[in-house]
Each structure stands twice: as structure tokens, then as C-alpha cells.
Amino acid sequence: METLLKILEELRPDVDFQENKALIDSGELDSFDIVSLVGELSEAFEIEIGAEDIIPENFNSVEAMMALVTKLQED
Amino acid sequence: MAFTSVQFVVFLFLCATVYFLTPKRYRWVTLFIANYIFYFFAGPRYLIYLLATTITIYCGARQLGKMSSKNKADFAAVKLSLDKEEKKAWKANFTKKKRAVLIPTLLFNLGILSVLKYSGFVGSNLNALFARFSLDITMPAPSFLLPLGISFYTFQSLAYLIDVYREKFEPERNLAKFALFISFFPQIVQGPIGRFSDLAEQLYRPNGFSYERVKFGVQLILWGVFKKLVIADRAKVIVDTIFAYPETFGGTYVAVGALVYCVQLYGDFSGGIDIATGAAQVLGIQLEKNFERPYLATSIPDFWRRWHITLGAWFRDYVFYPLSLSKFFMKVGRKGRKLFGNYIGKLLPVLIPQFIVFFLIGIWHGAEWKYIAFGFYNGTLIVLGILFDQPLKKLIEKCQIRTECFSWHLFQVLRTLVLIALGKIITRAPGVGASVYMTQSMVRNWDGDILCNGGLLKLGLDTQDLWVLLLSSLVLLTISLLQESGIHIREALAKQNLLFRWIIYLAAIFSLILFGVYGLNYNASDFIYRGF
Numbered sequence: 249m250e251t252l253l254k255i256l257e258e259l260r261p262d263v264d265f266q267e268n269k270a271l272i273d274s275g276e277l278d279s280f281d282i283v284s285l286v287g288e289l290s291e292a293f294e295i296e297i298g299a300e301d302i303i304p305e306n307f308n309s310v311e312a313m314m315a316l317v318t319k320l321q322e323d
Numbered sequence: 324m325a326f327t328s329v330q331f332v333v334f335l336f337l338c339a340t341v342y343f344l345t346p347k348r349y350r351w352v353t354l355f356i357a358n359y360i361f362y363f364f365a366g367p368r369y370l371i372y373l374l375a376t377t378i379t380i381y382c383g384a385r386q387l388g389k390m391s392s393k394n395k396a397d398f399a400a401v402k403l404s405l406d407k408e409e410k411k412a413w414k415a416n417f418t419k420k421k422r423a424v425l426i427p428t429l430l431f432n433l434g435i436l437s438v439l440k441y442s443g444f445v446g447s448n449l450n451a452l453f454a455r456f457s458l459d460i461t462m463p464a465p466s467f468l469l470p471l472g473i474s475f476y477t478f479q480s481l482a483y484l485i486d487v488y489r490e491k492f493e494p495e496r497n498l499a500k501f502a503l504f505i506s507f508f509p510q511i512v513q514g515p516i517g518r519f520s521d522l523a524e525q526l527y528r529p530n531g532f533s534y535e536r537v538k539f540g541v542q543l544i545l546w547g548v549f550k551k552l553v554i555a556d557r558a559k560v561i562v563d564t565i566f567a568y569p570e571t572f573g574g575t576y577v578a579v580g581a582l583v584y585c586v587q588l589y590g591d592f593s594g595g596i597d598i599a600t601g602a603a604q605v606l607g608i609q610l611e612k613n614f615e616r617p618y619l620a621t622s623i624p625d626f627w628r629r630w631h632i633t634l635g636a637w638f639r640d641y642v643f644y645p646l647s648l649s650k651f652f653m654k655v656g657r658k659g660r661k662l663f664g665n666y667i668g669k670l671l672p673v674l675i676p677q678f679i680v681f682f683l684i685g686i687w688h689g690a691e692w693k694y695i696a697f698g699f700y701n702g703t704l705i706v707l708g709i710l711f712d713q714p715l716k717k718l719i720e721k722c723q724i725r726t727e728c729f730s731w732h733l734f735q736v737l738r739t740l741v742l743i744a745l746g747k748i749i750t751r752a753p754g755v756g757a758s759v760y761m762t763q764s765m766v767r768n769w770d771g772d773i774l775c776n777g778g779l780l781k782l783g784l785d786t787q788d789l790w791v792l793l794l795s796s797l798v799l800l801t802i803s804l805l806q807e808s809g810i811h812i813r814e815a816l817a818k819q820n821l822l823f824r825w826i827i828y829l830a831a832i833f834s835l836i837l838f839g840v841y842g843l844n845y846n847a848s849d850f851i852y853r854g855f
Contacts, residue, residue, distance in 0.1 A: 278624070279639055280673045280709065283647040287656060287672065299644040300489035323410065 272304040295320040347529035361508035369470035383428030384494035444690030472511040509599040515613040515633040530607025540604030547597030552839035555590030560783040574768030581744040621735035646676035
């Protein structure tokens with residue numbers, strides 16, 4: 249979780265990732281942020297995130313992102 | 324059957340009446356039949372294309388669904404005995420098998436669209452190229468009439484197929500129900516492009532009659548007709564005059580033409596979408612939002628998030644993400660970091676696919692060089708916006724410009740509007756050369772006097788019509804500003820007293836009767852996006 253938070257805070261220091269649970273739905277993160285984030289997550293956690301994983305439910309909160317990372321690590 | 328025709332009103336009334344009188348279990352069948360009657364009116368020979376897409380996508384999706392179910396069972400049986408590498412290989416092998424179904428189905432349907440839409444353009448350009456090099460080769464350059472809504476229903480069905488491939492949901496088993504999803508009459512003409520996960524269940528369930536919902540639907544239809552007949556078709560007269568004679572109407576007229584074309588296009592397209600959304604609402608179906616006051620956008624990316632939202636979302640989900648996240652572009656990003664540093668390297672997998680998306684959005688609008696130029700123009704603006712985002716922020720900070728105030732917001736909106744209007748010159752002018760000529764003329768021969776000395780009366784509208792256009796556009800702007808500030812107009816109106824409500828309703832109806840551009844010798848012009 250710490251690694252994920254560090255990546256997110258470097259990507260968008262202006263966003264409160266701990267509080268915001270609708271990062272995509274509220275428009276806080278846009279498609280450019282998502283592509284950069286996916287690149288960082290893929291490298292940091294050695295996972296492959298595909299276009300099929302890019303749905304709001306997977307990126308709306310830090311917890312959802314962590315769940316996606318864990319799921320892909322287990323696969 | 325145009326949305327603004329009496330036939331459409333009669334058709335919708337009959338369809339809604341029969342729908343609500345049909346036993347609940349068969350209501351979706353009524354909708355299905357209504358869709359095909361509607362499509363039949365557009366031209367019986369076009370049904371073959373709709374049927375070809377419906378059947379191939381249905382079969383492809385069913386096949387993918389069966390493969391996924393079998394794979395899940397097979398994988399569950401051996402999962403524990405496989406190590407990480409073996410699991411990866413299993414997944415890769417299965418993806419390969421699925422792609423063997425997905426890709427031919429995609430190509431077949433994109434092929435129909437491409438042949439009908441682009442073969443004339445490609446053929447004539449190749450012939451010009453061969454002639455230039457004195458080659459004695461002639462390619463056929465056929466010109467096809469496009470089947471109604473082909474771009475829209477093809478995109479809607481491709482999204483469905485890809486979602487089944489991605490295992491987002493199980494494919495629909497009933498062919499007639501699937502055909503209903505692809506052909507829903509209010510949206511087949513010009514969108515919004517629906518997603519199976521949002522739309523299908525609404526179409527299949529038996530929607531009951533609701534006075535409130537029907538009332539809201541009819542209000543939205545009237546508002547759409549107002550935008551189309553009072554605003555767009557009136558603005559069209561000015562736009563057609565200026566762009567038909569660029570040599571006569573240069574200078575300030577070009578700016579007037581570009582601005583009025585912005586109004587026309589928005590009134591036309593969003594008006595059509597309002598009629599579609601209202602018609603669907605009468606039947607108990609909520610279509611996806613396609614516009615969110617685009618001319619109040621503060622930047623070009625913001626504009627594209629507000630204009631033709633469902634098309635933008637389609638390209639984002641099915642072109643931009645798959646490209647950006649592909650192994651190729653991930654590699655491009657890594658190499659870019661080594662060559663150009665971290666900042667540019669990170670941006671490359673975003674910028675190049677973004678450019679490709681705008682190129683595709685450009686040619687989606689039509690098989691002409693001007694649409695490719697339009698895509699290039701927007702792609703360039705977006706890419707420049709991203710590249711200069713950080714330096715501009717620093718500059719603004721250094722110059723101590725206040726950004727949390729109305730004046731800055733207004734500046735951003737006007738700046739975006741100017742850039743959008745310039746882009747509109749590209750698509751509306753007869754060709755790329757003409758748009759360059761007109762833009763140059765606007766800058767070189769600016770003459771603000773034509774706005775006050777009766778110069779506007781040379782554009783085909785008399786004083787009264789100009790006032791109607793101006794005032795009705797102001798009504799549109801006021802409504803947009805109210806909506807932007809969070810006010811729901813129809814809900815707010817419903818809370819008012821009966822007398823006030825009816826004054827508004829009657830004013831709206833009479834304004835349509837009095838100011839709508841129609842008459843015995845006038846046919847309401849076709850919706851612009853119907854041609855795409």
C-alpha cells in the first residue's frame with residue numbers, strides 16, 4: 249500500500265488519495281493519469297494491466313487499485 | 324423519417340401506445356418490431372447491412388462466450404497444479420484463441436463501414452496519385468449511399484463484442500433481443516452510442532407508463548425541436564451563405580460564419596440527441612448523456628469531454644487505452660525516457676495514441692481531407708496543451724495571475740471557444756485550401772463595421788430572423804448557464820404553480836410554431852450528424 253501511495257502522490261500531488269473514493273467518477277483522474285499510473289504500477293509490482301482492467305471500479309480509490317494489483321499478482 | 328417530421332411524432336405516439344398496451348412479457352418484442360419498421364422507412368435495401376452486422380456480432384459474441392465458459396471450467400480444474408509461468412502461458416494461449424474469433428468479426432464489420440464510407444475517397448486519391456506519376460492504372464472510386472446510422476450501430480455493436488471478449492458480461496443468447504439492442508430507433512440515427520451494460524436491461528424489461536416521465540420526455544423533445552428548427556436551421560442560412568462564397572464574404576464575415584456554425588452544429592446535433600433522449604424517455608429508457616454544455620469548456624480536452632461524449636468514451640475505451648497500454652507503447656515509453664528524459668518518456672505512450680485517436684475521430688466524420696486536417700488540428704492542440712501544461716503553470720505563477728476568479732474562468736472559456744471555432748472553419752469550408760484562405764482573410768481583412776452597418780443583412784436572413792436567432796441563442800445560453808450551475812430545469816419547472824408552468828409550455832409551443840424554420844416550401848434540413 250505504501251508503494252502505491254507513493255506512486256500516486258508523485259503522479260498527482262494535488263489529489264487527496266486517502267479521502268477521495270470516486271477518483272474516476274468525480275473526474276479527478278483522467279485518462280492520461282491512468283496511462284501513466286498503469287505504467288508505474290506495472291513496473292513497481294511486476295504485473296500486466298490490460299485495457300480490460302481499466303474500468304472506474306478498479307481505479308476509484310486506493311483500496312480498489314490495491315485490490316486490482318493483488319488480483320493481478322495472484323493470477 | 325426525420326425526427327422533426329410529423330411522421331415521427333405519429334410513429335412515436337403509436338409505438339408508445341402499442342408498447343404500453345402490450346402484455347408486459349412481450350413489450351420488448353413491440354420495441355423490436357418498431358425498430359425494424361423505423362429502419363424499413365429509411366430504405367428497405369439498407370436492412371441487409373444492419374442484419375449482417377447483427378448476425379455476425381451475435382455469432383462472434385456467442386462463440387466468445389462459449390469459449391470463456393469452457394476456459395473457466397478447464398482452468399479451475401488444473402489451476403492448482405500450474406506454476407506462475409504455466410498460468411501465464413495458459414492465459415496467452417487462450418487469448419490467442421479468442422482473438423481468432425474477435426479479429427475476423429471486427430474486420431468484417433469495420434470492412435463494411437470502410438468500404439461504404441471510404442472506398443470512393445481512397446479510389447479517387449489513388450487515381451490522382453497514379454495520374455501524377457503518369458501510371459496507366461485506374462482504381463474504382465464508387466460512391467455509396469450510407470445506410471442510416473451505420474457508424475453509430477457499428478460502433479455500438481463492436482463495443483459489445485469487445486466487452487464480451489474482455490469477459491465483462493455474458494453474451495445475449497436471444498438473437499431478437501440482441502437485434503433490439505443494436506437497432507433501438509431513437510438512437511440509431513445519430514447516437515448516443517449505447518453500451519450493452521447500460522442499455523440492454525432497460526430495453527428488455529417491461530417499462531410501465533409514467534405520466535411524469537412521459538411529460539419530461541415530451542418536454543425534452545420540444546426543447547430539441549426548438550434547438551433544431553428555431554436555432555440551427557436559421558443559423559444554417561447564414562453559414563451556408565458565408566461558406567459558399569468565401570471570396571465575397573471574407574474578413575469579419577468568416578469569424579461570424581465560424582461562430583454561427585458553432586451555434587448551428589450544437590443546436591443541430593444536441594437538438595437531435597435531445598429528441599432521441601426524450602423519445603426514449605417516453606418509453607421508459609434513459610439514454611447516455613452525449614453533451615454537457617461543450618461551449619462552456621475551459622480547455623480543448625475539457626471540450627472533448629463535453630462534446631459527443633459517447634463517441635469520445637468509445638475511442639477512449641476501445642482505441643486509446645488498448646494502444647497506450649500495449650506492449651509496443653510501453654516499450655516506446657521506456658525508450659523515450661532513456662532518449663528524452665523522464666517527462667517526455669512518460670508522455671509518449673499518451674501523446675502518440677492520443678494523436679491517433681484524433682486522426683480516427685477526424686476520418687470518422689467523413690472521407691475527406693478536411694476531416695483528417697480537423698483531426699490533426701485537434702490532436703496538435705491536445706498534445707501542445709499537455710507539453711506546455713507545466714511551463715504555462717509556472718509562467719502563470721511567476722506573473723502572479725489569479726486563476727481562482729471569474730475573469731480567468733471567462734478567459735479560459737473564450738480562448739477555448741476561439742480555438743474550437745477555428746477548427747469548425749476546417750470542417751465547414753469546402754476544402755482544406757479554402758479553410759486556410761478563409762482564416763487568412765479573417766485576420767487580414769478584419770472589418771468590425773459590418774456588425775453594425777447592415778452587413779449582416781446580406782447573409783440571407785432579414786432583421787426579424789436575425790433577432791430571433793440572437794434571442795433564441797441567448798435562451799440556449801441562459802439555460803446552459805443555469806444547468807452548469809446545477810439547476811435541473813425540468814424538475815425546477817415541475818415545482819412551479821400550474822399557471823406559470825402553462826405559460827412556459829404555451830410560450831415554448833408558440834415559439835416553435837411561429838419561429839421554427841418551416842413552411843409549405845421549406846423542408847427541415849437533415850440533421851448533420853445523420854450523415855456521419
